[in-house]
Amino acid sequence: MPDVNTLIEVALIIVKVVIVSMILFSLPLPLTWLERKIAGHIQLRLGPFRVGPHGVLQPLADMIKLMFKEDITPYKADKWLFRLSPIVAMVPAFAVYATIPFGNTVTVPFINKEISLHIADMNVGILYVLAIGGITVYGIMLGGWASNSKYALLGGIRASAQMVSYEIALTFSCVGVVMIANSLSLVDIVHTQKGAILGILPNWNIFYQPLGFIIFLIAALAETNRIPFDLPEDEGTLAAGYHVEYSGMRFAFFMLTEYLAMVTVSVLSVILFFGGWNSPPLVPETLNNLIPPIFWFIGKVAVFIYFFMWLRFTLPRYRYDQLMTIGWKILLPLSLLNILITGLLLI
Amino acid sequence: MIPLSWYIILSSTLFIIGIAGILLRRNLLIILMSLELILNSVNINLVAFSYFLQDIRGQMFAIFVITVAAAEVAVALSILVALVRNRATVTVDDMNIMKG
Amino acid sequence: MNLLKKIFFIDFIKGLSLTFKYNVSRTITMRYPDEEKWLPYQRFRGLHTLNRDSQGRELCVACELCAKVCPTQCITVIPMEDVGTDLKSVPRGISDRIAKVYEINLVRCLFCGFCEDACPTTAIRMGRDYELACFTLDCAIADKKKLLTPRDIPAEFEGGFVVKAKFIRNDEGIKVKPDLSKKKRWW
């Protein structure tokens, strides 16, 4: 029979998992609203405005609509795969968050225990995140294939080729950070970014790895199928790409996956390049004591999410051959160069 | 503690299944996949021995196996693509002429 | 120079700054049914009106010229002799001929304005109402009573404005009531 401490430990982990997955499940709702608002304002429109004040209840209305829509399975589709693939896409998007640290340790008042704000600190954290994150493409590919529709199939094929091409550059751009931190664990990577350079600049990896950051950002955009690399769901040429045959909740799952992927990428760039929950050095001490580290983290992630949305309504979509050219002929050599330079500087 | 023999039984089961796939199926793709299965069973063996002997060599070998398997798949699939383009078949029995 | 531009993403940053500028600037959306409404110019051809003269007499003499000239034949006019009402002081028409039935089938009407041109007494004029949608086909036929009712926007009112409006939704239907005092140009 395990003792009380072990039980508390287990209970804490379960609570953490539940809380994180609840947050992740509900996160796409405000994000869809935000994205539509930003889209509207960039195009001098207002965006959703009628459901609730400033349209904040629009996502709820959308959710209800999606729940009650008819769930269509196309004729001659591969039924099992068709039903399975939204879930295949969604599960890795959640599983990634098992290793992501959201903040420093926090003391819980009642049981008087220090808990760390991550579910697990694996010593291969970043590899785990990249590996699991890459699995999402199966949902897209299988969904595209199982739909028995040429647009969906093309979307799936595009997604797979794009994923294979950009995963290499993405991983290589992380290698520089790993070399600086001397560890694959995400917690250690954040801990190495404490402090300041020359007392002014924060000691974040972005200042050591600007090239790596740019490569990471571009490759991550491609990996999450965001504009300007959203070829798999190219509205212009493929109708809606891989999810053209989906409706109702299955379609909602794909949307959920997409938004979660965007959040994951923002979180990863904050952790790898922007110091995680570390505050900038010039912030006064009192303010620093007032704001818990997790809020710094959330703030930085929010900035990144805004940046991705901003990007979406600024840039046009690339052509497929341009996508491949960028991936293989520009990003891959540059990321190798980045590793080389980092290695030389570290010696 | 799981005994070593369990791992070995698992890996040999997978190995036999892979061999059966190669011998029984005529589809080139399935044959390639069976090959992957065989390589994986070998990897289980290597890592299990590496763990039980506390020796890094097994893991190193597994990594090299994975790397070479990736290269092998790339070449094999490109051959397959060229083949299907020229002969429109994936059945190994139809590929009995050396001339292209 | 070109290479430098590419390395530092100059064009990209320019584009981003432009969209950011738009993002924080004022939107130009007209919040039509809720708060604002567009009032068209005087030349706008909306729902017809039947006018009266300054003494309150109907100008229409039921000459049926509008019905004749109408390209879609959507106007039905049945004349009758104007015998006047019981109150002699308030005559109904300007002559002794008046329309018994005056109906415009709005489903067929294409708002060309020929009836306006043909009318010898300027009785029929194109108005400025454009909210003509309704739930049944009955209301698509504008009868004499409806056409004679004075409209929210007087004919002298200079159009081309966005005004504050109120969205009313009750048993009678949906209506957007303009408030003519606060007006602004749309752009």
Next chain:
Amino acid sequence: MVVEDKFYNLIFAIFILQFREHDMEKLFFLTFAAIAVISALAVVSVRNPVHSAIALIVCLFQVAAVFILLRSPFLAAVQVFIYVGAVMVLFLFVIMMLDIKRAVITSFLPSGRFWIIALLLLLIGEIVFTLADSKLVDIQMAQASLDGTVMEIGKAMFSTYLLPFEIVSVILLVALMAAIVMGRKEIK
């Protein structure tokens, strides 16, 4: 050990009240092994290549889980990363691109191929015989000397195994070029 205890507890949380840790490990191994064997059987017996590829993906995942049980999370991550993330994507890509859904259904156990069955039986017999004869059951774990697997692997790879490492990288490069050359359209 290498995998953090908390992560371990998370996996085992459901069972922690009923089983001791050894039993749980065995239970997990049996689950993984059962799924792996079933999906491996599916790989060789399913008609549609896409289904077969999916079964292989499941099998590879189970192998990665077994690696975790063997306390080598780095290999597990690499397994998922390369096999599941790249190799199988490539397989599926080729299957989808060529659209060979129809062209695959052949008689499964062709007559006149009894020698295949015989060969398989021989192989199975041989393996069973060898396993039964060996003393592998008695092997106890050696003194623990591996810690921080990633660091160990990195050090070993760039010192002792530098030559194989370089050769493997050359092989990868050659394979890349070969794939590009083979994949070009002009080959007739």
